[in-house]
Amino acid sequence: RLMLGIETSCDETSAAVVADGQSVRSLVTYSQIAIHQAFGGVVPEVASRQHVAVITRTVEQALTEANVQLSQLDGIAVTCGPGLLGALLVGLSAAKGYALVSGLPFFPVHHIAGHVAAAGLEAQWRPPMLCLVVSGGHTELLVVDENFRFQRLGGTVDDAAGEAYDKVARLCGLNYPGGPEIDKLAAQGNPDALDLPRSFLDSEELSFSFSGLKSAVANRLEKARRNHEYLPVEDICASFQQAVLDVLVTKTSQAAKKTGLRRIVVAGGVAANRGLRQAMTQLACRADLEIFFPNPVYCTDNGAMIAAAGSHMMKAGRHGTLDVNAYANLSFAEWQNLTS
């Protein structure tokens, strides 16, 4: 069963052909990172225009590389939200066009469900599972069931983990996106060099907060500047990352206890982080849990994860119709109501 997946929710234009939600036949991604780097972040209007410029090429190339024609596919999946509205509309319109001319089943995908489905690419997909999603816009604990339905247990009350990485990187004068840069530098620094806050650590609540951590780093840097104190950037990165990891690991462990789930997916762009992968693997050993990480190449936005999500929807008999809209904000409940 071959699924075409299209993703344009933010700053990558991506399309892929995936078999059975698992085997990636092709993946083509045009990243706009270099374009947005000049602005230090994603500019929505620039993103939409760039998607328009390359969307057709991206999809055609994904089909060519998979060596399939539209008529040989079994379905078309596309991100319908959440994300930048103008960016989403580009992929959605293209997908509707392909679905209309081919008559293929159409699957509107929740972007975060796509990040979770990335864990099943070239790996075993074994719901029910507990999911920790850590990306540029989200930090959430979820449960995914056998019908690819999601239940939200909790999430961030302010910034997302990836957002905190990007903001702290900016404070340190590092390039956008900051996650990969901090990841590298943190490995060479002292995680105890700076005393930084860890929100909700002693609370039973499954919530996260990262804006106070970012402010604490900013204040500490300002103090060092005033006192002509030298703080190695490696130490700042290591200390910041340790604070993030402590919270993510503790909350995931609490959620596992609360739900009784023993299989855990860690997904989203920040799941590519080497420190996080290490810390979660240690937790898995300690607490006898089974942990699933997407291959790092499937952690950030890509069409393959959307195709995989579409396959799980198809298996659960959850089809969409072509009157589906793009949604900047989209809860799991709202998404689940879009299909029947």
Ligand code: ATP
């Ligand atoms: P969302 O999925 O919430 O809509 P997004 O699609 O922009 O947001 P992703 O593409 O999933 O986010 O991930 C991008 C984020 O991941 C960025 O904030 C980036 O800094 C972060 N990131 C990428 N690689 C790493 C890494 N190795 N360590 C930490 N963070 C990382």
Ligand code: MG
């Ligand atoms: Mg991105």
Ligand code: FE
């Ligand atoms: Fe994403």
